[in-house]
Amino acid sequence: MRGRLDGKSGKNYWRSLDELSDTQEFKEWMADEFPNRSSLLQMNRRDLLKFMGASMALAGLTGCRGVFLPQEKVVPYVKAPEELVPGKPLYYASAVTLAGYATGVLVEQREGRPIFIQGNPDHPASLGALDSISQAELLNFYDPDRANNVLVFSNPGTYTQGDVTTWEQFLQAAEKALAAEAAAGGSGIRILTGSITSPTLVEQINRFLTKYPKSVWHAYEPSGRANVYEGAKLAFGKPLETTYDFTNAKVVVSLDGDFLSPTANPASLKYAKEFADGRRVSGQSGTMNRLYSFESTPGLVGAMADHRWAVKPSEIFDVAMALASALGVAGASPTGKVDEKAIGAIAKDLQSVPGGALVVTGDDYTPEVHALVQAINAKLGAFGKTVFHTQPVDATVNAGASDLKTLVDDLKGGKVQALFIVGGNPVYNAPADLKFAEALTKAKFKARIGLYDDETAQACDYLIPTTHTLEEWGDAAAFDGTLSIIQPLIAPLFQGKSLIEIFSALAGKPLSGYDAVRATWKTQQIIKGDFEKQWRNVVHDGLLRGSALPKVVPTVTLNASTLTAPKKPTGLEVIFAKDPSIHDGRFSNNGWLQELPKPMSKLTWDNVAMMSPKTAASLGLEDNSTVELTVNGQAVQTAAFIQPGHPSDAVTVYLGYGRTRGGIVCAISNGEGKPGGDDRTPGGFFNPTSNHDGGGFNAYLLRSSANPHFAAGEIKKLGGLTTIASTQGHSPIDGDHIKQFEGDSRVVVVEYDLEDFNKNAAKYVEERKKESEEIRKNNLYPDEIYVYKGPQWAMTIDLNTCIGCNACVTACQAENNIPVVGKVQVERHREMHWLRIDRYYSGDSENPQVAWQPVACVHCEKAPCEPVCPVAATVHSHEGLNQMVYNRCVGTRYCSNNCPYKVRRFNYLNYTDNQRQFDIRVDEKTRIPLLRMLNNPDVTVRGRGIMEKCTFCIQRINEGRIEAKKAGREIRDGDIVTACQAACPTQTIVFGNKEDKDSQVSKWREDPRAYLLLESLQTRPRTSHLAKLRNPNKELASTKATETNS
Amino acid sequence: MALTPLNDRMITGEQSYATIDQSISSMIIDQKRHNRPWWIMFAIGIMGTGLLGMAITWLVYQGVGVWGNNVPTAWAFDIVNFVWWIGIGHAGTLISAILLLLRQPWRNSINRFAEAMTIFAVMCAGMFPLLHTGRPWVAIYWLFPYPNIMALWPQFRSPLMWDVFAVSTYFTVSLLFWYLGLIPDFATLRDQSKNKVAKVILAIACLGWRGSNQHWHRYEQAYLILAGLSTPLVLSVHSIVSFDFASSIVPGWNVTVFPPYFVAGAVFAGFAMVLTFAIPLRKLYKLEHLITMRHIDWMAKITLATGLIVAYGYTLEMFYAWYSGNPNEWDMTLLRRLNGPYSWAYYSLLICNIVAPQAFWVPKFRQNLWVVMIVCQFVSVGMWLERFVIIPMSLTANYLPSANRMYYPTFWDFAMFAGTIGFFLTLMSLFIRFMPVINIFEVKDLLYKMLGHHDAQIAETPVEMPEPALGRSL
Secondary structure, eight states: OHHHHTTOOHHHHHHHHHHHHTSHHHHHHHHOSSHHHHHHHHSBHHHHHHHTTOHHHHHGGGGOOOOBOOSSOOOOOTTOOSSOOTTOOEEEEEEEEETTEEEEEEEEEETTEEEEEEEOTTSTTTTTOOOHHHHHHHHHHTOTTBOOSEEEOSSTTSOOOOEEEOHHHHHHHHHHHHHHHHTTTTTTEEEEEOOOOOHHHHHHHHHHHHHSTTOEEEEOOTTOSHHHHHHHHHHHSSOOEEEEOOTTOSEEEEESOOTTOTTTOTTHHHHHHHHHHTTOOOTTOOOOOEEEEEESSOOHHHHHOSEEEEOOHHHHHHHHHHHHHHHTOTTOOOOSOOOHHHHHHHHHHHHTSTTOEEEEEOTTSOHHHHHHHHHHHHHTTOBTTTEEEESOSOHHHHTTOBOHHHHHHHHHTTOOSEEEEESSOHHHHSOGGGOHHHHHTTOSEEEEEESBOOHHHHTSSEEEEBOOGGGSOEEEEOTTOOEEEEOOSSOOSSSOBOHHHHHHHHTTOOOOHHHHHHHHHHHTTSSOSOHHHHHHHHHHHSSOTTOSOOOBOOOOOOOGGGOOOOOOOSSEEEEEEOBTTTBTTTTTTOHHHHTSOOTTTOEESOOOEEEOHHHHHHHTOOTTEEEEEEETTEEEEEEEEEOTTOOTTEEEEESSOOOSSSOTTTOOOOSSSSOSSSOOOOOSTTOTTOOTTOSOOOGGGGOOSSOSSEEEEEEEEEEEEOOOEESSOOSTTTOOSSOOSTTOOOOSSOEEEHHHHHHHHHHHHHHHHHHHHHHHHTOOSOSOOSOOOSOOEEEEEETTTOOOOOHHHHHHHHHTTOOOOOHHHHHTTOOOOSSEEEEEEESOSSSOEEEEEEEOOOOOTTOTHHHHOTTOOEEEOTTSOEEEOGGGOOOOOHHHHTOTTOOOEEOSSOHHHHSTTTOTTSSSSOOOOGGGGGSOTTSOOOOTTOEEOOOSSHHHHHHHHHHHHHTTSOOOTTSOOOHHHHHOTTOOEEEEETTSTTSHHHHHHTSTTEEETTGGGTOOOSEEEEOEEEOOOGGGTTTTTOOOOO | OOOOEEOOSSSOEEOOHHHHHHHHHHHHHOGGGOOHHHHHHHHHHHHHHHHHHHHHHHHHHHOGGGSSOOSSOOSSHHHHHHHHHHHHHHHHHIIIIIHHHTTOGGGGGTHHHHHHHHHHHHHHHHHHHHHTSSOHHHHHHHTSOOOOTTOOOOOTTOHHHHHHHHHHHHHHHHHHHHHHHHHHHHHHHHHHOOOHHHHHHHHHHTTTOOOOHHHHHHHHHHHHHHHHHHHHHHHHHHHHHHHHHHTSOOTTTOOTTHHHHHHHHHHHHHHHHHHHHHHHHHHHTTOTTTSOHHHHHHHHHHHHHHHHHHHHHHHHHHHHHHHHOOHHHIIIIIIIHHHSTTHHHHHHHHIIIIIGGGGGGSHHHHHOHHHHHHHHHHHHHHHHHHHHHHHHHHHHSOSSGGGOOOOOOOHHHHHHHHHHHHHHHHHHHHHHHHSOSSOHHHHHHHHHHHHTOSOHHHHHSOOOOOOOOOSSOO
């Protein structure tokens, strides 16, 4: 139709509508119920983008194939406008999975491009919020390093690029390999998967397994939840999923169970919300739950805890046992040396809140600890109140899939002829003692089905690229079993196929993802009643309501005396933990996550050997000292990192680094300058943007199948320093303890003891008011400068509920087109995050208390940055925003110098275009500037030499304003939600109009705990913070939260 | 005319107008006088200039990120070098303008090359504020209030804006002043030159100077007016540069004593630099009769005096940090400087700027050229460190302790600095070779007054000659 309009002038354009109405196309168009959407679906995607004027982005699309949107119906979410209006986003409900578990999301799509992922408020695992990793899936989707062709490796196991082949050729080869085994019932066939919750995929795998009845399904997650189920087996005699409800939890004890970290728990967003709700205080008094934390590696839970003890993982069993025995769990008797007084007080506290007590532990702990915790919770009467059980959600548990060790044994025994490795990356992350890579060579036919051309792909015969969650049909279950449909937002960018499609083809009956999902949901009666109608509802809502698994109340059959304590390693204890940013390594090619400061250490791009100040002192180590860490005779080289609050005589290493293949962001060179997978050109002054030396070391090399959580190791100082990039220092040089020197009276983080606050809130308010008045009175300058008109934007951040999870940081990065700068630039302190979460320690350095403080531009009413700009590139709006005019900025950086909050970020180099994934010059193969498509069209992409900072999401403000204007009303509270606010699982950030006295933000600004950061400077920030409250147990008050255990 | 042996300290030896002409103008007319030392200086300068070209090219190609600047330390070597170079120039203006107005005849032998240093130093300085911006290609004109259809004007409240005016005015006035003073000398050279080409060039450069009474009258008037214009500039330029810091809210910057303290520091550094050039110059080109030990003695005294003012400034900084009651000021100005990660810089600065110049109390040391040279080097380094201590160091510690970061320079930071030194040396070498390094006619004028050939009017109010302070004749 548009073709007919081509070449006609504007006037003809309008007149020719009549003419057009005669055509067949136009009649069809008229007849269609949803004409525009329909025509969108039929439209060539390239044309679509052209039509939208995204010609820049289009340039990169020439390399993309499969440019048709799927023919299936895609149903937009409620917010969708009637028609696709250029510049208007469409929202689609879908789900993203992490280690199999689904989180419901709404994906914002602009002109056919997904550009933002936010939480689905209806979904139980999201409740509207979304963690960093799920948000960063967007970057993974656009990752040009994703495997984009079927590759065949003629010499698996050695470094080769692989030859491009086709899906058909692979299928032929696979069918040949399978046919050879078919006679024996497929006894030589093996499948290796990660955790799976998708009913459709399970169905396809089952079809495959039925076709080859003797084939075996193995499952391996490098840091999975197997111990949870094993523990349940010990406690109840059957594997059960355990979920919590923090809504009614009054006293929570965490035995190193990080229920707040998305990497550690599939329901973390829900737990975080409920937990924070239990701590929310408004007005002059309130109640809060109390959290005791026994923690090894300092993490989010320890930071939120009212009492924290630093303990080694090997001691957690003793703590659990002591607690169990104090609570009178059958058969429990103390097994080790623990702080009796503390345990006694905790037990008393737990017993004082019937039905409100909750003990949690970490997935990594041995089944014995899980069993004990189940028994403790049962004893406390928590079952059915704060602790719930369901059948396992993970299909590999339900199906009784075999483990990795058996697979390796079979491989070594020559029993495996054809092996399909689905997802995961076992060559990289299998326990070192299994020697998986070596065993793998024994299999005759090895196919690797995955997103990346990584270490495992290189060791296989074939690499079959899979599609990303955003470009495939699928389904998945959340932590509680709630089912979601995964719908594609865009046609596959590369030659990928979804796992469902691949397995259906391998099982002999190829189906499209859409058909397969529908067939499963129909035949398994997942949807009851009118299928089409329900289907549309599910796709629209993003979840099947009421599909959570039924709760079971098991009885504990455990006698605690039968449990054996884990063997305590002698000497140094090396703790293996999932990385808080890049998980087990599966996100290591994701720049957003690599550069996301790890909550406590604020490290980026690297893993290190984390240890307590005491341990470091005893070993003569300081920050960045190069050390050699040896476990089981295997040595790695890394940097020492002093982490306050870390248990002594222990070292934590994060998994997921030291990749040798799998993309340009993650991989490190092989030391000879030659690519060990992908090249990482050395830095130097002629290559200021390269990420040299990033990527850390591979901690999996140290990890054995017997001791996956902690092991005995040795550490040796090598001399010299290793550079690591952290965004906030913690040593005295970069000092950030609140008090930096004697007599320091600066108020940065305000904290109160809850009991004291409840008593004296009025007094504190009075004091602060008096102080403010005095500061104001002493000011020589006129108080009002700007004439304000219209709504006055303001933000308030509640330090009491901030858990420091970084969700807001990634949301800001995705929303505002914030570039990734690379390790070298972070080392130079040029990270670009507009929003940072400051971490402040207080108290004893061996076990400090932690306070989080998110800081973005506070939009001062009297902004020091404004008068110093020589070209007036930063100015004030009548709505109280401090605005950056990028076009006008010449980059003198004076504004940044004069900003007391140091929230301005400067493009020292051309970060946006120099991102290595953007750089088409990195290697011979032409790279697609695919990442350009990721950008939010509402936000200017900043070039080199420009200052930038938080805008309070001005694009969202404007959108809200336009909508309100169209509706002929004032902007209402809640119309405008900033990206950070939307992502926050604990609703810590509130944004709105402070002139509207009923708005949430003006209420919070008037809260007794509200204070202005650096008020004495009279900058009058529009962002205020609410003081943090702590709720310590008075019985332990004498020791506060700074005691260390044993 | 009889040659009278002169014992006066501003011109020594047996001198006549001809010998003065000879000793200065022969540097231009007789190019053979420039031998190895000149070539060494020039070669170093050219190499430095090449390095500067490379550093600038790389900087403009890649961005300011090739330097070590970061957030919070958004200004570092760039502004340190800017302030340092601007300061170097100040001695020239002080000598040529203020001493002229104060009728200090001893300025006559040193003002020319001091002025040249001013101009070259301002050229070096001027590169930094422009090139340190993120987008120099727009910064080069957006900072000027040029009329445009968008009615966009610079922000007149910004001290950087004031800098633009201060520095550009300073450069323009200094250049005019310098050139005006050169006109009679160009005419002298034109008359003496045998080379046709040189003659033509010099004839053009001297704007047809014939030495008529009218010419001299106009010249004197113009020179006085420009001196009058330059005099406030000596005080204003560095005051305004110091406003960049003093008017901000950065702890360690926000100090009201900065303007006078910066001006004193500038003169301090400037005299050290003049001495650094004067001492080898008089030796190599046998100008000891014209730049005498008397000159060196006085310049050393001024260095000492301004050094003491600077020391007073340091004391006041500390005092204000305490008196303000602002914990951040106290932390930055005292604790961090004395005991922070960059305390080495502060202690070195104290040694260079306060301890080293005390040598000048002793007349013997003021006479020892080696001592003078060494102390001057200390002062130059010390004044650079002073700016380092003030600018990047203050930025490394912040109101929010979470934003505290260290600053480390890169190769390109040093390259740019070394490059400007090279550029400065190149210009100075060319100046020495192709322009009269000492004001010929003013020295002759001085000689005239000293020989007592002046007319009755002047004789009645003789130019006050200081008593010889030196024990022996040099």
